[in-house]
Amino acid sequence: MPELVSRRITGHAEEFLDAFRVVIVNGPRQSGKTTLLQQFNEGREGTYLTLDDGPLRSAAQADPAVFIADGSRPMMIDEIQRGGDDLILAIKAEVDRKAERGQFVLAGSTRFLSTPSLSESLAGRAGILELWPFAQEELAGTGESFLVTAFNDPEALRSSSLSDYSRRDYFELVCRGFYPEAVTMRSEFTRDRWYRTYVQSIIDTDIREMARVDEPSSLRQLLTLVAASTAQEPNMVKIGSDLQLHRSTVNRYVGLLETVFLIRQVPAWSRNLVARAVRRPKLHVTDTGLASHLIGVDADGLAARVSPARGPLIESFIVNEIAKQATWAPFRVGLHHWRVSQGAEVDLVLERNNGRIVGVEAKATDSVNQADFKGLVALRESLGEDFLHGFVFYTGVRSLSFGDRLTALPISALWDR
Known part of the structure; x- marks a missing residue:
């Protein structure tokens, strides 16, 4: 069953969590990003949130600074591209205040940092990985x-x-x-x-x-x-x-x-x-x-x-x-x-x-x-x-x-x- 399949990207992801303040996991929808984030959440005792959830998405858009303030780290935010520019700016401000590694893991179903709607790229703060559907x-x-x-x-x-x-x-x-x-x-x-x-x-x-x-x-x-x-x-x-x-x-x-x-x-x-x-x-x-x-x-x-x-x-x-x-x-x-x-x-x-x-x-x-x-x-x-x-x-x-x-x-x- 797919949930038992070991994803080869996991080694890089663990290394990035220890090296970068933010880890970004990009990949198509339904490629396994949610499962990967939930596994990290269990292993690191962090906080998992998905912006496919309507109320969570509304809260993230309405007051992004408060949205990311609560919860243990690393904070795993799934479908991050749905949160908009202000959420990325709030994350940038947060990680600029603290030097700790592995504060956020952001998963997106688009190459969201390159889209015109975002003004902030998190350059120098984030390590970027791509998770594709299974390899044979x-x-x-x-x-x-x-x-x-x-x-x-x-x-x-x-x-x-x-x-x-x-x-x-x-x-x-x-x-x-x-x-x-x-x-x-x-x-x-x-x-x-x-x-x-x-x-x-x-x-x-x-x-x-x-x-x-x-x-x-x-x-x-x-x-x-x-x-x-x-x-x-x-x-x-x-x-x-x-x-x-x-x-x-x-x-x-x-x-x-x-x-x-x-x-x-x-x-x-x-x-x-x-x-x-x-x-x-x-x-x-x-x-x-x-x-x-x-x-x-x-x-x-x-x-x-x-x-x-x-x-x-x-x-x-x-x-x-x-x-x-x-x-x-x-x-x-x-x-x-x-x-x-x-x-x-x-x-x-x-x-x-x-x-x-x-x-x-x-x-x-x-x-x-x-x-x-x-x-x-x-x-x-x-x-x-x-x-x-x-x-x-x-x-x-x-x-x-x-x-x-x-x-x-x-x-x-x-x-x-």
Whole structure:
């Protein structure tokens, strides 16, 4: 059951409580933030409050200084974005008066400190963590993350053991998704209804509370378009034409969907920082179960002989798993994609701040060949010793060496080794 799943971010959260005056836990609704805060509250004997509670929210908005004055520390405030600017300012004033660490833990279902409605960022006072829906590694309860091993000992990933996961197993995981509620549902019908209600509540509550949106239906249409083209570089002009929206409105709506954690942008990579900034990012829906719901595809659909959604959803699945692992890794990792005009491309370029690079390609096939490593070979040749290893993840069962620092891995090697 999800309530028994050990969240890998817990170690960082405990460390942050001892290091910062304020700890901020951001993440999508229904990702497990409330459970995490309640566990901290039990262990630290603090105070837990949620601003989803109407009377508490009204009190926090009416007199924020009094609202935070009572209660043992750390004070855990859930759905903090619903308290408004004055509550953040009151917390800032409180922690500026006292130097103690771990005074507040604030959980938000939006990247609320970056929203225009807030004037205070808590810069220098807060440590920020992201809690996403479950990673398959957390559900499987396995050992060290692929991401850590890929940087510390990539050769260890070349294993002779066979994966227990079939092609169909991956499609089932992709379409099920990783929100705790969705994971517990055995029926595709009930999951579909849950996802529908989930999206509507995000648009009607979280987005409309933080921004004025003239046509909320356009946000859902945009999200559906992103789901249909997940793992691709968006053409904002075409999207605007399809939705009959100005390009600036499309860009704003994309930003809103990212602020509530429904999509992520993976920027283009280059050692030239200017070039990195001007190239288009890829957009990924942050949960493939949600993406599958939005475009109306199930595991049978992905297994069909022709399935346009199969490759993009598998790529987003792999990117999302690695992005989650990056939130609890012991080092900082940047996620990018790489594409040379009319040339090589790599789905995911992982860069540590020491300049070392790991490349990742996603293939929704049961076999791989040398051609599947074309982009990784080009990246290896351009980087030299800074290129640690390149991996092609595929739906087959064997780990296969393809030469110098190049390996094909079953997708399950992300969590099961």
